[in-house]
Amino acid sequence: MVAAVVELARERGPEGITTQAIADRVGVTNGALFRHFPDKLAMWSAVFDWVEERLEAVVDDAFRGGGDPIEVLERVFLAHVRFVSGHPGVPRILFHELQRPADSEFRDRVRKAVRGYRKRIGELLAQAKRAGLLPATLDEEAAAVLFIGTVQGLAVQSTLFRGEAGMNAAARRLFPLLLDGFRGPHR
Template sequence: MNTPKQSTELRQASLVAAALALAAVRSPAEVTTAALAQAVGITQGAVFRHFESKEAIWLAVIDFAHQDLLARLHAAAAAQVQPLAALRAVFMAHVDFVVEQPGVPRVIFQELQHPEDTPLKARVRRLMQAYRTLLTGLLQRAQAAQLLATGTDLQAAAVLFIGSVQGLVMQSLLSGQVGAMRSLAPAVFDLFQQAIAAPPTRARRTQETTP
């Protein structure tokens, strides 16, 4: 039997899932608490027993994205020994996440239209900082292994990586074909890797001398 706390946590998770599902097919600004209540099977008033406001629901959505996306990215990176292979795995894992959860980028892009700072923007910044930290660590490993072109700016490389994913996301949302990201992603990552990788002869020589 669930305790009151467990019941609240389960209901909150259901509302977050409903918010993401609705945001995937309509503007997040048009997602109402009435629609959320209907999707979960509760009254509109009951929504506010689990979240104090609609903004709190979107904050919970970003918290979910932070935890789920970062867990996937770290797992993808950890499964690869070579740092450039780890970067590719992270890129593909991010694409897979967006294909499965298209509501997440819709919520983020919707919020970025507001010029003022907001708690939701602060949560997104925290997510992006954690993402950049992961990427920078992998890029530093690649640099130490002499797999990057001489003079590669690691901060700029991280920006290019994230921007490449965001470009794919934006294009897929505009076309309405989010699943197409999976077929385009490998070629986009190849271009990113070509921009930062050491010349093939140098990279091959480094790999041959690595125990």
């Protein structure tokens, strides 16, 4: 069911996803969906669970790959972009849900996930500073925000231009620029 929602989000946008469309894609009745999920919000929650689990696994694998902190940082960046380019409906769903004006459980969960990811990237940047690979003056928190923002920027542009296929190549070109920014003028 989750894969169907992600595919539909890419094709129609989240606002165009009805429970009937999900049921049709999965090959069940609309009523069958509601035997598994009490409401549409529970379906969106299942989608977020799936995204969170898959993205965390991809990022964890990249962290475990070994090497110096800069190599790990690049691997994490490229793995994150690969995940987004392979599941282009995911950013559409997240952006759609985050546009709602009121705080929600979904927004809280996204905040918590991003906060944890930002912390992990900040710790990796701190390791790179201690190893002398990045300047001691680097603001790890700001650099982590920029790191994540660069991935998000690629996701937004791919959504605008239907350019998921080019995201990975763009990420390989952008990472050295990002790293140069982290290193600053005192190399």
